[in-house]
Amino acid sequence: MELLSTIVNLLLMTFRLSIPIALAAIGVSISERSGVINLGIEGIMLLGAMGAVVGSHIFGSALVGLIVALITGVAVGGLYALCVLYFKANQSVIGIGLNSLAAGLTVVTVKSIWNKEGISGTVDQLGTFTLPLLNRIPVVGAMFSDQSPLIIASLFIALFAAYVLAKTKIGLRLTSIGEHPLAAATAGIPVTKYRTFAIVVGSALAALGGAYLSVVHSNLFVNNMVAGRGFMAIAANILGGWNPIGALLASLLFAFTQALRFQFSYIQMPEQISQIMPYVITLLVLVGIGRKAKSPAKLGVL
Numbered sequence: 001m002e003l004l005s006t007i008v009n010l011l012l013m014t015f016r017l018s019i020p021i022a023l024a025a026i027g028v029s030i031s032e033r034s035g036v037i038n039l040g041i042e043g044i045m046l047l048g049a050m051g052a053v054v055g056s057h058i059f060g061s062a063l064v065g066l067i068v069a070l071i072t073g074v075a076v077g078g079l080y081a082l083c084v085l086y087f088k089a090n091q092s093v094i095g096i097g098l099n100s101l102a103a104g105l106t107v108v109t110v111k112s113i114w115n116k117e118g119i120s121g122t123v124d125q126l127g128t129f130t131l132p133l134l135n136r137i138p139v140v141g142a143m144f145s146d147q148s149p150l151i152i153a154s155l156f157i158a159l160f161a162a163y164v165l166a167k168t169k170i171g172l173r174l175t176s177i178g179e180h181p182l183a184a185a186t187a188g189i190p191v192t193k194y195r196t197f198a199i200v201v202g203s204a205l206a207a208l209g210g211a212y213l214s215v216v217h218s219n220l221f222v223n224n225m226v227a228g229r230g231f232m233a234i235a236a237n238i239l240g241g242w243n244p245i246g247a248l249l250a251s252l253l254f255a256f257t258q259a260l261r262f263q264f265s266y267i268q269m270p271e272q273i274s275q276i277m278p279y280v281i282t283l284l285v286l287v288g289i290g291r292k293a294k295s296p297a298k299l300g301v302l
Helices: 002-033 041-059 062-086 091-114 140-144 149-167 169-179 181-186 191-215 229-239 244-263 271-288
Strands: none
Touching: 002 041, 002 149, 002 169, 002 191, 002 229, 002 244, 041 062, 041 091, 041 191, 041 229, 062 091, 062 191, 149 169, 149 191, 149 244, 169 181, 169 191, 181 191, 191 229, 229 244, 229 271, 244 271
C-alpha cells in the first residue's frame, strides 16, 4: 500500500510539473511546423507568468490573469513575427534577445508595482476541481482530488492541435509551408500570414504555460521562475517529433525526471546534483532518441 501511494504521488507530481512544459512544447510544435524557430519561448513564458500575476493583482481574479497572459503571448508573438517575417531579422538572435528582454522587463515590473526585489506580492490563485465519488477511492483517489483545470485543458489542446495539423486545411497548409514554402506560395497559399498565425498561437500557449507557474501552481511571481522550462519545451518538441501529442508525452517524461528529484529528496546527495538531474536526463534522451526525429525540411529557412 505504501508503494502504491508513492507511485500515485509520483504520478500526480509528474502531471502537475508537466503542464507548463507541455503547453509551451505544443506551441513550439505549431510554430516550427510552419518552418519558424522560436528560441524566445523561455522569455515568452516568463512574460506570460508576469502578465498573469499583474492581471490577477489588478482585477482580483486568477482567471482574468490567465486571459491577460494569453493577450501578452499574442502581443509578444506578433512582435516576434514582425521582426523575423517582415523585417527579416535573424530568428536565433531575436529569440535570445527576447529572453534577455523578458528577464529585465519582469524585474522592472515587479519593482514598479510592488516595490520589491525579485518577488511580487501574493495574488488570487486559480482554484482546483475534485471529481465526486472517484476521490473517495483508497490511495488512487488522490488523483481525482484538487486538480488544476489546466491538466484537462493541456490534454484537450494537444489532441485538438494534433487534429488540426493532420486533418484540416489550415494544418495541412502549415505543414506544407514548413516542408516546401516556395511550392506553397506558388499554389497561392499566403505563407507569411500562416506563419504569423502559427507564431502567435504558439506564443500564446507558451505564455499560458508560464501563467500556470504564477497563478495556478503558486500565487506570486518570482524572478526567473520559468527556470529553463522553455528550453525543455523546445527539447520536448524535438523528442516528440514536431507533433503536439508527441510533445505532450515528451513533456511528461521530462516532468517525471523532475518529480523523481522531489519525491526521493530524502536520498542523501548534494543539492546541486539533484537540481541538474532533469536537465542531464533531457540531454541524454535528446542525444539518444531526439537525433532520429525528422524536422520540417525548411525549418529556420525563411
